[in-house]
Amino acid sequence: GPMGAAPHRQLWALLSPERGRCVLVAALMAASVLGGVAVPYFTGRVTDWVANEDEVGAALPMALLGLGSAIAEFTCDVAYAGTSSGALGRLQRRVFATVLRRDISSLQGTGTGAVTARVTGDVEATHAALAEALSPLLWYLARGLCLLLSMAWVSPRLAFITLLALPGLLLLPRAVGKVQQRLSRQVQDAWAGATKVAMETFQAMATVRSFAYEAEAAKRYQQRLQHVYQLEGKEAATYAANLWASGFSALALKLGLLCYGGQLVATGAITTGDLVTFLIYQMAFTEAVEAMLHYYPNMNKAVGSSEKIFEFLEQEEQAAPVGTLAPDVLQGHLRLEEVWFSYSEHQEPVLKGVSLDLHPGEVLAVVALPGSGKSTLASLVLGLRPPSAGRVLLDGHPLSAYQHHYLRSQVAAVLQEPVLFSRSLHANIAYGAGSWHQEQVVMAASRAGAHPFISLLPRGYDTEVGELGGQLSGGQRQGVAIARALLRDPCVLVLDEPTSALDAESQLQVEQEIFGASRAGRAVLLVTGQAALAARAQRVAVLEGGRLHELESPRELLRPSSHFQLLLQGRGQGGTVG
Numbered sequence: 001g002p003m004g005a006a007p008h009r010q011l012w013a014l015l016s017p018e019r020g021r022c023v024l025v026a027a028l029m030a031a032s033v034l035g036g037v038a039v040p041y042f043t044g045r046v047t048d049w050v051a052n053e054d055e056v057g058a059a060l061p062m063a064l065l066g067l068g069s070a071i072a073e074f075t076c077d078v079a080y081a082g083t084s085s086g087a088l089g090r091l092q093r094r095v096f097a098t099v100l101r102r103d104i105s106s107l108q109g110t111g112t113g114a115v116t117a118r119v120t121g122d123v124e125a126t127h128a129a130l131a132e133a134l135s136p137l138l139w140y141l142a143r144g145l146c147l148l149l150s151m152a153w154v155s156p157r158l159a160f161i162t163l164l165a166l167p168g169l170l171l172l173p174r175a176v177g178k179v180q181q182r183l184s185r186q187v188q189d190a191w192a193g194a195t196k197v198a199m200e201t202f203q204a205m206a207t208v209r210s211f212a213y214e215a216e217a218a219k220r221y222q223q224r225l226q227h228v229y230q231l232e233g234k235e236a237a238t239y240a241a242n243l244w245a246s247g248f249s250a251l252a253l254k255l256g257l258l259c260y261g262g263q264l265v266a267t268g269a270i271t272t273g274d275l276v277t278f279l280i281y282q283m284a285f286t287e288a289v290e291a292m293l294h295y296y297p298n299m300n301k302a303v304g305s306s307e308k309i310f311e312f313l314e315q316e317e318q319a320a321p322v323g324t325l326a327p328d329v330l331q332g333h334l335r336l337e338e339v340w341f342s343y344s345e346h347q348e349p350v351l352k353g354v355s356l357d358l359h360p361g362e363v364l365a366v367v368a369l370p371g372s373g374k375s376t377l378a379s380l381v382l383g384l385r386p387p388s389a390g391r392v393l394l395d396g397h398p399l400s401a402y403q404h405h406y407l408r409s410q411v412a413a414v415l416q417e418p419v420l421f422s423r424s425l426h427a428n429i430a431y432g433a434g435s436w437h438q439e440q441v442v443m444a445a446s447r448a449g450a451h452p453f454i455s456l457l458p459r460g461y462d463t464e465v466g467e468l469g470g471q472l473s474g475g476q477r478q479g480v481a482i483a484r485a486l487l488r489d490p491c492v493l494v495l496d497e498p499t500s501a502l503d504a505e506s507q508l509q510v511e512q513e514i515f516g517a518s519r520a521g522r523a524v525l526l527v528t529g530q531a532a533l534a535a536r537a538q539r540v541a542v543l544e545g546g547r548l549h550e551l552e553s554p555r556e557l558l559r560p561s562s563h564f565q566l567l568l569q570g571r572g573q574g575g576t577v578g
């Protein structure tokens with residue numbers, strides 16, 4: 001059918017953790033449906049008793065059943081709402097988590113729109129499927145089946161007649177409705193056409209006049225209008241036919257049932273009460289079938305959207321295999337092999353075959369002019385973007401092979417424009433996986449030179465960054481970001497202009513921390529545009545035109561006639577050095 005099996009199964013799988021509640025919902029639904037069916041039965045019995053002037057003993061069970069059925073229906077609705085929102089919340093979290101796992105380049109540009117549509121629009125549509133279409137659809141289905149069975153039980157012959165009349169009763173009005181819809185669209189088009197003729201004529205009035213075309217123009221407009229009126233006549237006729245078709249077939253069925261049922265009562269095949277019961281059943285049954293026909297297309301539409309979500313999740317989950325490596329001992333040997341990278345296919349590559357080896361205990365400074373790809377290189381080393389070609393290896397394995405949390409605890413970064421979240425300073429430093437003690441956080445902040453300013457704040461480490469708003473200076477923000485990176489004591493530390501905004505004292509503190517890496521056995525990749533800072537590293541490489549050249553010694557960087565110095569002077573930016 002139009003509804004593929006897969007999305008249904010997936011929607012069903014989505015509900016599976018709430019299986020117990022689903023059973024409860026099903027039981028309540030059955031109870032309410034059965035109660036609903038039992039009421040007409042007792043109505044029939046009451047009729048019989050009244051006809052035979054018996055005691056009216058069925059009134060009490062009838063009232064109780066009606067009440068019980070209503071309570072069951074209400075409880076069912078509540079339980080169902082809880083179940084579906086639980087399932088939906090899970091789906092939303094899964095979609096969100098999947099989006100966060102994508103590499104960041106796919107979230108830029110047009111990607112963001114599609115992804116946002118998945119997270120908001122399609123999830124909402126699936127919610128509609130679960131909350132607004134699936135539950136009534138199931139309820140009416142159960143009710144319809146139950147009513148049909150009861151009808152057959154009261155009188156198989158009358159039930160058969162009802163079934164025979166069903167296509168005429170439901171499908172005919174639908175078919176006529178479709179024709180009517182098409183006609184009303186045609187009427188709208190025809191009106192638009194007539195208006196267009198009028199507009200054209202008015203706009204070209206001068207031409208119409210100068211060629212004495214007035215009469216012809218009027219005639220053309222007249223023809224268009226006639227076409228519209230014809231179509232409108234047809235539409236009105238189908239509307240009437242539609243009303244007539246549904247009204248008449250319902251009436252015909254009722255008359256037929258009454259005549260035939262009356263005969264059956266006369267011959268004693270059924271009682272008067274049976275006939276009353278049956279007629280109530282029949283009305284409820286028609287109503288249930290109508291409701292199903294109403295909800296089915298809605299359900300279909302919603303299933304279409306959920307299909308898109310499941311497709312997206314499947315694609316993503318296949319596209320990005322989750323890394324599993326988490327060795328107890330990581331040396332921290334970083335290696336780039338012929339790494340190429342460009343932001344888009346049409347753009348000149350930013351990195352053109354960059355290779356480097358960085359061993360534990362070493363500090364490698366990569367120095368380059370602004371815009372030559374330093375931050376790009378840093379994001380590749382962090383695995384935030386995949387290389388277009390080549391490999392980024394950590395202890396011989398590609399970054400993607402490592403378990404996500406493990407990798408983030410071993411490779412830490414201070415990005416060029418650090419982002420703080422609107423939480424406390426403590427939470428910002430201890431951001432990410434793992435939990436940390438206050439002393440550890442304070443220690444990290446001291447090493448990053450951020451402790452002095454934090455301890456001056458009235459609420460210290462509990463100060464909300466959101467409260468501070470823009471009051472946190474660039475340097476303070478950088479200090480917090482450095483503390484965040486140092487806290488987890490990583491094997492590999494990637495720093496992108498870490499000291500650019502710091503005051504002299506903090507700068508000294510941080511530099512001590514960076515260049516003391518050999519003692520800590522840490523590999524540090526320091527990416528900077530400041531030649532004086534880079535010159536303090538053990539090894540220095542210059543990134544130029546997408547290629548990386550390592551200098552023989554860091555001192556070369558500061559020699560007035562060195563390549564980098566000449567490069568700077570050529571750009572007229574000698575002033576930024578030192």
Ligand SMILES: Nc1ncnc2c1ncn2[C@@H]1O[C@H](COP(=O)(O)OP(=O)(O)OP(=O)(O)O)[C@@H](O)[C@H]1O
Nearest residue numbers: 343350368369370371372373374375376377416529
């Ligand atoms: N998200 C992006 N999409 C497209 N192009 C980008 C993107 N980010 C950077 N670029 C381009 O890539 C090149 C390198 O940028 P990158 O940010 O790596 O330079 P940088 O060396 O860090 O510069 P700076 O010293 O100013 O921080 C630049 O030409 C830049 O325009």
Ligand SMILES: [Mg+2]
Nearest residue numbers: 374375376416
């Ligand atoms: Mg940069």
